[in-house]
Amino acid sequence: MAGNKIKTSFSEKIFDSTNTLFMIIFCMTTLYPFVYLLSMSLASANVPLTQLYLIPPEISFESYKRVFSSNYIASGFLVTIYKTILGTLLSVLFTFTLAYPLSRKYFPNRGFWTALVVFTMFFSGGLIPNYLLVRNLGLMNSINALVLPNLVNAFYMTIVRNYMMSLPDSLEESAKIDGANDIRILVSIILPICKPIIATIALWIAVWHWNEWFQCLLYITDPSKQVLQVIMRRVVMEGTQQVMDLSGQSEVEAAAVTTEGVKAATIMVTTIPILIVYPFIQKYFVKGIMVGSLKG
Amino acid sequence: MKKVISLILAMIMVMSLFAGCSSDDQSTEKTDSTTKVEGSEAKDKDGDVKEEKRYEISWTAYQKAPTDPDGEMLKYFEDMFNVDIDVWNLEHNKYEEMLNVRLAAGEVPDLFRVRKPDQLLGYVNQGVLAEIPEDTLNQYAPNIVQVTEENAPGFLDFGKVDGKLYGIASVNPTNIFRLPIIYRKDWMEAVGVDKVPETLEEFEDLMYKFAKEDPDGNGINDTYGLSQDGMIAIFGAFGGVPHKDYWIEQDGKAVYTGTMPEMKEAVALLNKWYEDGVLDPEFITGENTGGYWAISHSFVNGRIGMTNKGNFYHWTPEGAFSMVDAEGNEVPTEAGAVYKELMLVQPDAEIVFGQPPVGPTGISGTRQYNRLMNFYGIGVYAAQEEGKMEKILEILDYVSANPDIEVRTTATKGIRGKHWEWVNKDKGEAVTLDEYKDTDYSYEIGANLNMTVPFKPINTQAEWAYEEGFHLNGIESVIQVATPKMNEYSAELKKIREEAYISMIAGDKPLSYFEEFVEKYNAAGGTEVEEEVNEWYTANKK
Numbered sequence: 001m002a003g004n005k006i007k008t009s010f011s012e013k014i015f016d017s018t019n020t021l022f023m024i025i026f027c028m029t030t031l032y033p034f035v036y037l038l039s040m041s042l043a044s045a046n047v048p049l050t051q052l053y054l055i056p057p058e059i060s061f062e063s064y065k066r067v068f069s070s071n072y073i074a075s076g077f078l079v080t081i082y083k084t085i086l087g088t089l090l091s092v093l094f095t096f097t098l099a100y101p102l103s104r105k106y107f108p109n110r111g112f113w114t115a116l117v118v119f120t121m122f123f124s125g126g127l128i129p130n131y132l133l134v135r136n137l138g139l140m141n142s143i144n145a146l147v148l149p150n151l152v153n154a155f156y157m158t159i160v161r162n163y164m165m166s167l168p169d170s171l172e173e174s175a176k177i178d179g180a181n182d183i184r185i186l187v188s189i190i191l192p193i194c195k196p197i198i199a200t201i202a203l204w205i206a207v208w209h210w211n212e213w214f215q216c217l218l219y220i221t222d223p224s225k226q227v228l229q230v231i232m233r234r235v236v237m238e239g240t241q242q243v244m245d246l247s248g249q250s251e252v253e254a255a256a257v258t259t260e261g262v263k264a265a266t267i268m269v270t271t272i273p274i275l276i277v278y279p280f281i282q283k284y285f286v287k288g289i290m291v292g293s294l295k296g
Numbered sequence: 297m298k299k300v301i302s303l304i305l306a307m308i309m310v311m312s313l314f315a316g317c318s319s320d321d322q323s324t325e326k327t328d329s330t331t332k333v334e335g336s337e338a339k340d341k342d343g344d345v346k347e348e349k350r351y352e353i354s355w356t357a358y359q360k361a362p363t364d365p366d367g368e369m370l371k372y373f374e375d376m377f378n379v380d381i382d383v384w385n386l387e388h389n390k391y392e393e394m395l396n397v398r399l400a401a402g403e404v405p406d407l408f409r410v411r412k413p414d415q416l417l418g419y420v421n422q423g424v425l426a427e428i429p430e431d432t433l434n435q436y437a438p439n440i441v442q443v444t445e446e447n448a449p450g451f452l453d454f455g456k457v458d459g460k461l462y463g464i465a466s467v468n469p470t471n472i473f474r475l476p477i478i479y480r481k482d483w484m485e486a487v488g489v490d491k492v493p494e495t496l497e498e499f500e501d502l503m504y505k506f507a508k509e510d511p512d513g514n515g516i517n518d519t520y521g522l523s524q525d526g527m528i529a530i531f532g533a534f535g536g537v538p539h540k541d542y543w544i545e546q547d548g549k550a551v552y553t554g555t556m557p558e559m560k561e562a563v564a565l566l567n568k569w570y571e572d573g574v575l576d577p578e579f580i581t582g583e584n585t586g587g588y589w590a591i592s593h594s595f596v597n598g599r600i601g602m603t604n605k606g607n608f609y610h611w612t613p614e615g616a617f618s619m620v621d622a623e624g625n626e627v628p629t630e631a632g633a634v635y636k637e638l639m640l641v642q643p644d645a646e647i648v649f650g651q652p653p654v655g656p657t658g659i660s661g662t663r664q665y666n667r668l669m670n671f672y673g674i675g676v677y678a679a680q681e682e683g684k685m686e687k688i689l690e691i692l693d694y695v696s697a698n699p700d701i702e703v704r705t706t707a708t709k710g711i712r713g714k715h716w717e718w719v720n721k722d723k724g725e726a727v728t729l730d731e732y733k734d735t736d737y738s739y740e741i742g743a744n745l746n747m748t749v750p751f752k753p754i755n756t757q758a759e760w761a762y763e764e765g766f767h768l769n770g771i772e773s774v775i776q777v778a779t780p781k782m783n784e785y786s787a788e789l790k791k792i793r794e795e796a797y798i799s800m801i802a803g804d805k806p807l808s809y810f811e812e813f814v815e816k817y818n819a820a821g822g823t824e825v826e827e828e829v830n831e832w833y834t835a836n837k838k
Contacts, residue, residue, distance in 0.1 A: 048596075048640035071740065128400040135401065217394060221385040223362035223740070230387070234361065237389050239588045260587055 041264035063265035070235075073269070076228035079143070081273075083227060084209040087147045091205045092198060094151050095160055100186055102157075103164035114161070121154040127218075134219055145219035146212070146227070156201045163197040164190065203281045210274045232270045236263045351684050353691075354382045354675070356395070356409040357744050361736035369710055370742030377691050383742060399424055406678035407688050409747075410671040413454065414778035416463045419673070425462045426679030428689075433461065436689035439697035440464060440749055447750040448667060453836045454777045455671050463671025464692075467750040473761050474652075474664040474770030476608045477529055480601040481646035483511035483519075492650040496533050499653035500565075506601035507574040523576035523583050523594045525605035527566060532662040532771055533655030534558040538797065540663070541782070543775040543829065550774055550833040552826060554793050555817055560810040561656075566801045576600055580798055588633060596638045598645075604662055608766045609757060610634040611647065617760045620719040621727065629757070652769050664770030668777060672747045696746040710743045723755045774833065781828045785821030792817050 008016070035054065041063050043056035067073060101107050102114050125133070130149065139145035167190070175185045191198075213229035220226050357363075362385035363370060374381055384405055386394040391411050398405075404424050410416050419425050434441055444452055448467040455463035479492060479502070487505035491498070503521030505511070511519055522530075531538055536553030543550045553559070569575040576594060583592040583605055590606035613635055615628030631639065638645055654660040672692065678684045695707035701724050702712070709716040709726060715737065716726045728737075738744055753761075761767065778786070796813035799805040818826075 046640065048637060066734075070735070128397055131397050132401050217387045217390060218397065221362070223364055223385065226362070234387070234389070238360070240586075 037264045037267055041261055041268050043261055045259065045261065063259070063261040064269070066262050067265045067269050070231075072223055072226065072231050073228070075224050076226060076231045079225060080210060080228040083143055083146050084206055086143070087150065087209040088202055088206045090147060091151055091153070091156075092202050095153070095157050095201060096191075096194070096198060097186075098152060099157050099160035099164055100190060103161045105169075114158075117152075117154050117157055121158075131218060139219065141220055141222050141225060143225070146209075146215055149215070150209075150212075153205070156204065160194070160197055160201060163194065167193060199281050203277070206277065207274060228270050232266050235266045238263075348378055349683070350378055350380065351681070351687055352380045352382065353407065353678070353684070353688060354384055354403075354405045355407045355745060356384050356386060356405045357407075357746075358409070358670075358748075359383075359385065359388050359739050359744060361739040363742045363744065364740050367740060367742030369707075369738075370745075372711075373691065373695065373707075373742070373745060377687065377694075379687060379691070381742075381745070383745075404675040404677050406675045406684065407692065408673040408675045410463055410673060413465075413666075413668050413671060413776060414783060416455065416671050416673075416777065417457060417780060417783065420457045420462050424676050425673040426676045426685065427460045427462060428464070428674055428685070430461055432686060433464070433689065436686045437464070437693035437697075439693050439699060440747075443697050443749045443751055447752055450836070451668060451750075451776075454668055455673075456836070463673045464747070465668055466670045466672060466747045468665070468667045468669050468748060469750040469753050470607075470609075470758070471665045471667040472753075472770075473608050473766040474768075475525075475528065475604050475662050476606065476611050476764075476766060477650045477652055477662060478595070478603050478611055479648050479650055480506075480511070480595075481648040482644065483601045484648070486511040486513060492648055493653050494651065496530075496565075496653045496655050500569075503569065503574050503602065504572070507572070511601060512598055519598070520576040520594075520600045521569065521574040522602045523592075523600050524579045524581075525583050525592060526600065526602045527575075527579065528604045529652045529662040530566060531559065531562045532652050532769075533660050534562040535655070535657075535659050535661070535771075536562075537663045537771050537773070538562075538793070540773075541775070541778075541786070542663070542771065542773040544771065545774050548834075550826075550829050552822070552829075555814045555822065558657075560807065563797065563800045563810065564807055567803055567807065570801055571803060575801070577802075580802070591634050591637055596634070596641050598642055606634050607665075608761050608764070611649070612757070612760070613647065614639070617756050619756055620725065624719065649764050649766075651765060661769045661771040664772045666773060666776045667750065669748060691745065692747060697749045697751075704746075706743075707746050708743055709738055710741055715741075715743075720756075725755050775829055779825065779828045779832055781821065781825045785825060788820050789817060789822060789825070792820055 039053055039056050042059050042061070043053070044058040044060035044062060047053070047056050047058055098117070102110060102117070104110070107113075124130075134140065134145050134149060139148065171189055171193075172185055175189050180188065211229060213227060213233055216227045216230050220230075363383040365383070370381055370383065373379075384398075392415070395405075399422065408419070408425060410419060410425075416425075441452065444465065444467055447469070448465075451465045451467050452461075455461055455465050483506055484490065484492075484502065487502075487509045489502050489505060493499040493502050506519055506521045508517075510517065528537065528539075531553075534556075535544065535558050536542065536556050538554035538556075538559050542553045544553055545551070566575060570577070570579075576599065578594070583594040583600070583603060584590075585593045590610045592600075592603045592605040594600045595603040595605070610632040611634055612629060612632035614631035617629050618626045619629045621627045630636075635647070638647070652660040652662040674685050674688060678688060694703070696704070698704050698707075701721065705716070705724070705726050706712060709728065710732075712718070712726075714729070715732055716728050719725050719727050732738075792813070796805070796809065796817075800807060800809055800813075814822075
């Protein structure tokens with residue numbers, strides 16, 4: 001940040017203004033689809049879908065009423081929120097507790113165990129073995145099927161581990177001299193320092209959980225247990241060329257009941273909650289890595 | 297030493313993990329279906345009065361929304377037939393993917409819906425479909441057989457592989473209507489044409505006027521005659537539908553329309569129009585730019601004056617005929633989806649329907665969608681259980697093709713008086729009651745166990761379609777199901793075909809390229825496909 005006292009030269013000014021201009025344009029391009037959908041979701045049925053408006057000429061909340069009156073939106077919301085919170089908490093806990101031992105130099109065969117975890121990043125059983133596993137564990141149609149198979153992501157685990165490895169050993173040593181055991185060290189010393197990295201992966205995991213729908217299609221067949229994204233996807237894809245090509249059901253598809261406005265409203269309703277989470281976690285990203293630990 | 301021991305231990309742990317997985321897989325593969333059978337047989341052994349066995353039937357249906365396992369209509373039919381129906385809620389737009397995972401995991405649905413006709417062969421070769429003996433079909437699903445034979449003769453044969461029936465053909469009743477030909481009536485008036493084109497010359501004349509004479513009166517040269525979908529009718533005037541796998545009969549043989557020499561003339565004409573700025577230069581990307589599939593944005597936004605997109609009911613003008621509403625009043629019909637959009641964008645626009653223009657040799661036509669939609673087969677495990685196949689066919693016949701229209705409507709709409717009410721029983725017209733209007737309720741309650749059968753459309757909308765002549769001059773493919781070679785080569789052939797047509801129409805390649813394209817096409821598998829198709833055609837032709 002340039003203070004008032006420091007004079008900026010002409011070339012710097014040009015650079016800054018170009019930079020700002022570019023950033024504004026960049027923000028506009030990312031915002032545009034969002035604004036477009038928002039205005040579409042607020043447009044009344046008398047507004048043609050093929051025209052573009054920033055603010056629709058006729059505003060109505062009809063689309064939102066329709067979305068909230070549909071059968072499974074409420075249950076979908078609850079399931080999604082539950083799954084996101086539970087999944088994020090458990091994932092963070094397991095990732096953190098797995099990363100810690102793997103980051104300690106004195107842990108026996110550390111390289112082997114790490115390699116074992118990293119191996120899963122590149123090789124997996126694939127769709128069908130996973131399905132068989134979940135089915136035979138009796139997890140079909142339960143929330144556990146969406147949480148347990150994704151408990152630890154090897155990539156996130158590696159990131160946390162590397163972060164922990166960069167911490168100075170003297171931190172742990174000093175606590176040991178004061179008589180703390182391993183658990184105490186983990187909770188009182190390591191955990192506070194790791195807040196930024198934990199916040200980061202927690203956000204990633206939460207967003208992933210919020211948006212994940214494919215596993216739900218695979219493991220959950222009971223409509224009242226389906227996540228919001230599956231319900232949204234069904235609404236949004238209805239009547240599109242893609243579905244038409246797939247089904248050949250022109251006869252039945254003709255009776256499309258979902259207007260574009262309702263589709264847009266559905267997207268809004270499913271996206272806004274996770275967007276709201278961002279600002280609250282924002283501060284952890286910009287925090288310095290070693291704030292409040294070793295000084296000097 | 298310590299290190300070595302812990303390494304060995306680690307290895308053992310990992311090995312046991314893998315071993316656990318693999319042994320699991322094999323043991324549970326087939327237990328599901330067998331335990332049920334044993335359980336029900338045990339009941340028979342008790343020596344009680346031999347009650348009818350209560351079958352458990354897994355069911356795959358067309359579902360826009362998942363079915364509630366306790367759905368009202370599901371219960372209704374379960375009680376009626378004394379069965380337990382387990383509807384597999386496979387996501388409609390990921391159907392094959394979801395089904396294939398389960399098949400790979402050893403789960404086969406008892407009523408097996410094959411969504412695309414082309415896939416029947418693959419599933420038969422996988423051994424997941426059971427053969428349906430024709431006597432069984434005739435005995436337990438007589439109505440389906442009768443309706444299909446009556447209104448779509450020969451279509452049931454499409455479900456045969458090597459002479460054995462594996463799939464019951466589901467035939468679409470309204471695809472007897474071809475795609476509509478739509479002109480902008482107000483544009484025609486603006487350029488001084490009052491007759492809807494009948495011949496290709498008249499059509500061409502009108503298209504040039506649309507492109508050159510500023511029909512929208514805005515003083516800018518921004519209009520074109522036609523675009524991608526309008527081209528279908530032009531190819532039709534030369535007797536083919538080249539951009540799809542359409543086959544027509546010539547001299548008792550099935551001929552693929554995309555390589556017919558007549559198509560060269562059509563391409564020549566289209567190329568001329570392209571050069572003259574009559575054919576929209578954006579024809580390659582299509583008329584629809586997203587959203588609902590049937591909307592021709594080019595037409596709705598006043599870029600072109602003629603289109604061939606969508607289905608006839610998308611273009612129904614408001615009040616084209618009258619309907620009876622829930623209160624029994626005569627009301628003008630609502631506008632079709634695309635017409636509605638046109639009215640919102642251009643309230644002053646008027647449209648007029650026409651017949652496909654007649655080509656130089658006196659033929660005319662435009663595409664008619666394949667009437668064969670899907671197949672309904674019986675899963676291989678169901679056939680192993682005594683009497684189960686018969687039961688499934690019986691249920692399917694009852695909900696799909698029962699002669700009583702009240703029964704059929706109940707099977708697709710729910711309980712009369714609760715979910716729907718007749719407005720005109722003679723024409724089979726029912727209205728959904730307000731509480732359920734505009735929802736997917738029928739799928740949720742399980743009123744979707746049926747398959748579509750080709751009852752002759754008799755409702756008011758169909759009457760209007762007959763009046764407008766949508767049933768005339770349609771080109772229907774004589775081959776609506778893929779042969780093995782077709783499946784093998786189709787992707788490659790499609791690429792060659794599209795590339796050739798587009799580059800010739802857009803003038804990137806000279807017209808003389810057509811012969812080269814045909815050679816290339818035939819060499820890439822076209823000849824083999826043709827031979828195989830004709831083998832099938834002569835064997836199965838009625």
